[in-house]
Amino acid sequence: MSGISASLTKWFSERPQWLQIAATRLLQQSELTDKDVSELANLCQQEADGKLPKTTYSFPATAFSQGAAGSLRLCSISDVEGVNALAPKKPLEFGKGNITIVYGNNGSGKSGYVRLLKHVCGARETGTLHRNVYKPGAAAQKACISFEQDGVPKTHTWSGQGICDDLNSVDIFDTSFGKVFVSSEDEVSYEPPVLSFFSSLILACEKVASALDTEANRHQSKKPNIPADKKVTPEGIWYEAISAKTSTQDIDKHCAFGSAVETEMQTLQQRLAEQAPAEKAKQLRKQKQHIDTLVQDAQKYLEQLSDENYRRIIAAKKKSILKKAAADTAAEKVFSGSELEGIGSDVWKELWEAARNYSVSAAYKEAEYPNVSDGSRCVLCHQTLTEEAKERLISFESFVKGEIQKAATDAAKEYDTASQTIEALPTSETLKTRIDAAGIPQDEVASQVTDFFAQLQARKDLLPGIDSEEVIPDPLLSPKWIEEANAQSKSLGELAAKYDEDAKSDNREENKKTLHSLQARKWLAEHRAAIDEEVTRLKLLNQLKAAKKSADTTALSRKKGELAEALITDAFVQRFNAELKALGASRVKVDLVKSKVSKGRVLHKLQLRGASQSGLADVLSEGENRIVSIAAFLADVTGRTYPAPFVFDDPISSLDQNFEEAVVQRLCAIASERQVVIFTHRLSLLATVQDYAKKVSIKPEIVCIREEPWGTGEPGNTPLQAQKPLQALNTLINIELPKAKKLFNESGFDGYKSEAKAICSEFRILLERMVEYELMSDVVQRYRRAINTMGKISNLAKISEADCKYFDDLMTKYSRYEHSQPAEVPVMLPEPGSSSFQVGSLRSSLPRIR
Incomplete structure (x- = not known):
C-alpha cells in the first residue's frame, strides 16, 4: 500500500490545488461537513x-492501511410509529444468538420491519416508506433501533429521514435488491480504504459542484430586454452580444450619450419631421x-x-471740471467790477455764444464779433454802443477767446464726446422682442439675457455720479448665455446647412x-448600471464554470477504476463464483463482469456465458434469477472484513428444495461469523434453519410476530407448530391448560x-409431529428433504405394538374433536385436570418412547 501512497502523492500533485486540500482533510476526518464543502x-x-x-x-504511507475490524449487531426495534401498519407495543428483540428467525403469517408486519431497516441503514433500493394508508393523519414516522458496536450498547432514534451512519454497513436482501443485481448494473458495496477514500473525494467533488451550481443560480440575469426596433442597430447587436470579455472601455464607448448626442438626436428627429427643408433653413439663418x-x-x-471706458470718461470729466474751475477764476478777475452777477458763468457763456451766432449770421454778417465800429448797436438790446460798452464787449471777447477759457471749452467738449460713446440701451419691451426673435425661450436663458441688460443699464446710470476711479463698481463679466448663444448660433448655422443638404438630396x-x-x-446609457452588473455577473459565472470544471470527477473515476481492477474486481468475481458453487448453482452459466466506472462507482453486471442474448431475466427461470441474485449479494457483502449483520426477507422465495436447503446451509455457515436475521412466513424454512443451525452448533432465536387489533408487528409467543415437540407440549401443559382451567x-x-377445543386441536397437530420427532426418531420430516439415518434409524426397531397403539388411540381420540358430533351422542370435551385430558400423560410417556 505504501507504493500506492507514493504514486498517489505524485498523481494528486497534478490535481487542482483545492482538491489536494480536500484530500488532505479527508485523510484527517471521516467525512466533510457542510462547512468544509462551503470552504472548499x-x-x-x-x-x-x-x-x-x-x-x-x-x-502518509499509512494513509490507506486497513485498521482492525470492529463488530456490529442489531438488538431490537421499538417505539415504531407511522411506518406501514406497524404498531407494536413490545420491542422486536433479535436475541443474543447469531441467527434470528422472525416468523409471521402474511400481513403480520415482516415487510414493514424490513422496509424500516432499509431506510434506517441506507439500503440501495429503499423504496417509499408509507404510513398506515388506512389511518389518514397518522403520527409522524419514527422508530428506535438498539444495537451493539464493538460490544458497546447504542441506540438510534429515527425520525422519518436520514440514515444512521453506524448502521450503514448492515446489508439487507429482499426481492427489490435481487432485481438490482440481476436486472441492472450495480456497485460493489465493499471497497478497500483507498477506493473508499476516492469515493468520499468524488462525493466531495459532487457536493462542491452542487455548491457552485447553487451559487451560480443565485446570480440570475437582470439584463433588460432591448426594444425590438433597437436590436437591429449596431448598438443593439453589441448589447445582445455582451459577454464576460466585454471591457469597461467598450461599455464606455457604446453607452456614451452626452448633451451633444442628445442634441444630434433631437435634430435628426426635427429634420425627419420637416416637410420643407429649404424654408426651414431660411428660418434658422434668420434666427441665427x-x-x-x-x-x-x-x-x-x-x-x-x-x-x-469708465476710466476714460471719468478722466475727461475730471479734466473738464479742472479747466472750468481755472476759467471761472480768470473770469472772476476779468468781471469783478461788473454790475451784474453771473458774468462768465456757463449760462452767460451760452448767451454770449448765442449773441455771436446772431451777429455773424444776421445782424453784422461782414463784421467780426463783437462789432464795435461807429454806430454799431448791441445785438441783444439794439442800443447804440457807447465807448464804455464797446470796451466791455471787447474785454468779454478777449476772455472767451483766451487760452484758459479755450482749454475749459475744449475739456468740456472732450468730456461730452467721451460720454457719447455709451449708447442708449434697449428698453425692456424692445429687448423682449429681440429675445423672441432670436428664438430664445422664456426660460432661464431669457432671464439671464434680461438680467444682463438690466445690469448694463444700472452700470450706465451710475456713471454720471462717479467722479473718481476708486468708486468704479466691479466690472461686468461676459455672461454664460453669450457662450451658449454663440454655440446655438453655430448649431443653427450647421443645422441650416443640413436642411439645405436635405433639400438638395x-x-x-x-x-x-x-x-x-x-x-x-440613449437606451444603453439609461441602462448602463444594468450592463455593468450583467458583465460582472457573466464574469462571475465564467469563474464558477471554470471552478466547477476543476470539480469534474472524470479523472478521479478513471483513477479509481484503475485501482479497482486489481483491488476489487478479480476478488469479487472469485467470490461470486464461489457463492454460486456453494449454493449448488454452478450449472447456471453466468459471468460477473465489470461494465464501466461512473463518477468513481465501479459497476458490474451479470451476463449469460456464451449466449447471444444477455438478458438474464428473460432467459433464467424465476428460481434461477433468485439464486443468482443471492450469490451476487453474498459475493458483494462477504468481501467486507468486519462482521456486519445480514438481513434477509424471505430469501427462499421461488426456490426449489435443493436451492432452499443450499441457501439455508450457506446462511447458517455465515452465522458462525456474524449476525443473520431472517424474516419468513414459511415453516419449512424455519425447520430447515433449525436443522442446519444445529449442525454448526448454533442455537437459532425464533421470534413470532402477528397482527393485533391495534396494528401489525406485535411480538408474541412462538406458535406451537414452530416449536419443538417437547417445548410445544410444555407450552400446552404449563400455559394453555392453566388458562383453560381458570376460564x-x-x-x-x-x-x-x-x-378447550383449541387445546385439543393443537394437541392433535402436536401428535403428528411427535410421530416424526419421537416415535420415528426424527429420521424423516414433512418439511425436510434429507433423511437422517446416522445414529437414528436403529431406533425404529425399538417401536413396539403398544407404542403404535398408544399413538393411534390418542390420534383417534383427539381427531374426534375436529369433526362434527352426532346430536344423540356427542363427544364431550374433557374437563381440565380430568383423566380424559391426557396431555400430561404423553409427556410422561416420552422417555419410554425414546
Whole structure:
C-alpha cells in the first residue's frame, strides 16, 4: 500500500490545488461537513480566479492501511410509529444468538420491519416508506433501533429521514435488491480504504459542484430586454452580444450619450419631421442672425461700459471740471467790477455764444464779433454802443477767446464726446422682442439675457455720479448665455446647412438609421448600471464554470477504476463464483463482469456465458434469477472484513428444495461469523434453519410476530407448530391448560369450551409431529428433504405394538374433536385436570418412547 501512497502523492500533485486540500482533510476526518464543502467551494473559486497560493500536499504511507475490524449487531426495534401498519407495543428483540428467525403469517408486519431497516441503514433500493394508508393523519414516522458496536450498547432514534451512519454497513436482501443485481448494473458495496477514500473525494467533488451550481443560480440575469426596433442597430447587436470579455472601455464607448448626442438626436428627429427643408433653413439663418445681433450688442455695451471706458470718461470729466474751475477764476478777475452777477458763468457763456451766432449770421454778417465800429448797436438790446460798452464787449471777447477759457471749452467738449460713446440701451419691451426673435425661450436663458441688460443699464446710470476711479463698481463679466448663444448660433448655422443638404438630396433613410442608432445608444446609457452588473455577473459565472470544471470527477473515476481492477474486481468475481458453487448453482452459466466506472462507482453486471442474448431475466427461470441474485449479494457483502449483520426477507422465495436447503446451509455457515436475521412466513424454512443451525452448533432465536387489533408487528409467543415437540407440549401443559382451567372455574363450560377445543386441536397437530420427532426418531420430516439415518434409524426397531397403539388411540381420540358430533351422542370435551385430558400423560410417556 505504501507504493500506492507514493504514486498517489505524485498523481494528486497534478490535481487542482483545492482538491489536494480536500484530500488532505479527508485523510484527517471521516467525512466533510457542510462547512468544509462551503470552504472548499470558495477555495475552488479562488483557484479558478488565480488567487489561491500554490502548495504541494503529500500523503502518509499509512494513509490507506486497513485498521482492525470492529463488530456490529442489531438488538431490537421499538417505539415504531407511522411506518406501514406497524404498531407494536413490545420491542422486536433479535436475541443474543447469531441467527434470528422472525416468523409471521402474511400481513403480520415482516415487510414493514424490513422496509424500516432499509431506510434506517441506507439500503440501495429503499423504496417509499408509507404510513398506515388506512389511518389518514397518522403520527409522524419514527422508530428506535438498539444495537451493539464493538460490544458497546447504542441506540438510534429515527425520525422519518436520514440514515444512521453506524448502521450503514448492515446489508439487507429482499426481492427489490435481487432485481438490482440481476436486472441492472450495480456497485460493489465493499471497497478497500483507498477506493473508499476516492469515493468520499468524488462525493466531495459532487457536493462542491452542487455548491457552485447553487451559487451560480443565485446570480440570475437582470439584463433588460432591448426594444425590438433597437436590436437591429449596431448598438443593439453589441448589447445582445455582451459577454464576460466585454471591457469597461467598450461599455464606455457604446453607452456614451452626452448633451451633444442628445442634441444630434433631437435634430435628426426635427429634420425627419420637416416637410420643407429649404424654408426651414431660411428660418434658422434668420434666427441665427437675431442671436448674433443680440450677442454683438451685448458685447458692444459690455465694451462701452468696461472699466477702461469708465476710466476714460471719468478722466475727461475730471479734466473738464479742472479747466472750468481755472476759467471761472480768470473770469472772476476779468468781471469783478461788473454790475451784474453771473458774468462768465456757463449760462452767460451760452448767451454770449448765442449773441455771436446772431451777429455773424444776421445782424453784422461782414463784421467780426463783437462789432464795435461807429454806430454799431448791441445785438441783444439794439442800443447804440457807447465807448464804455464797446470796451466791455471787447474785454468779454478777449476772455472767451483766451487760452484758459479755450482749454475749459475744449475739456468740456472732450468730456461730452467721451460720454457719447455709451449708447442708449434697449428698453425692456424692445429687448423682449429681440429675445423672441432670436428664438430664445422664456426660460432661464431669457432671464439671464434680461438680467444682463438690466445690469448694463444700472452700470450706465451710475456713471454720471462717479467722479473718481476708486468708486468704479466691479466690472461686468461676459455672461454664460453669450457662450451658449454663440454655440446655438453655430448649431443653427450647421443645422441650416443640413436642411439645405436635405433639400438638395434624398437622405431620409440614412437619417432614420442614424436616429435609431442614437436612440439605441440613449437606451444603453439609461441602462448602463444594468450592463455593468450583467458583465460582472457573466464574469462571475465564467469563474464558477471554470471552478466547477476543476470539480469534474472524470479523472478521479478513471483513477479509481484503475485501482479497482486489481483491488476489487478479480476478488469479487472469485467470490461470486464461489457463492454460486456453494449454493449448488454452478450449472447456471453466468459471468460477473465489470461494465464501466461512473463518477468513481465501479459497476458490474451479470451476463449469460456464451449466449447471444444477455438478458438474464428473460432467459433464467424465476428460481434461477433468485439464486443468482443471492450469490451476487453474498459475493458483494462477504468481501467486507468486519462482521456486519445480514438481513434477509424471505430469501427462499421461488426456490426449489435443493436451492432452499443450499441457501439455508450457506446462511447458517455465515452465522458462525456474524449476525443473520431472517424474516419468513414459511415453516419449512424455519425447520430447515433449525436443522442446519444445529449442525454448526448454533442455537437459532425464533421470534413470532402477528397482527393485533391495534396494528401489525406485535411480538408474541412462538406458535406451537414452530416449536419443538417437547417445548410445544410444555407450552400446552404449563400455559394453555392453566388458562383453560381458570376460564372453566370463572365462566363455566361456555367460557371454557372454545379454549378447550383449541387445546385439543393443537394437541392433535402436536401428535403428528411427535410421530416424526419421537416415535420415528426424527429420521424423516414433512418439511425436510434429507433423511437422517446416522445414529437414528436403529431406533425404529425399538417401536413396539403398544407404542403404535398408544399413538393411534390418542390420534383417534383427539381427531374426534375436529369433526362434527352426532346430536344423540356427542363427544364431550374433557374437563381440565380430568383423566380424559391426557396431555400430561404423553409427556410422561416420552422417555419410554425414546
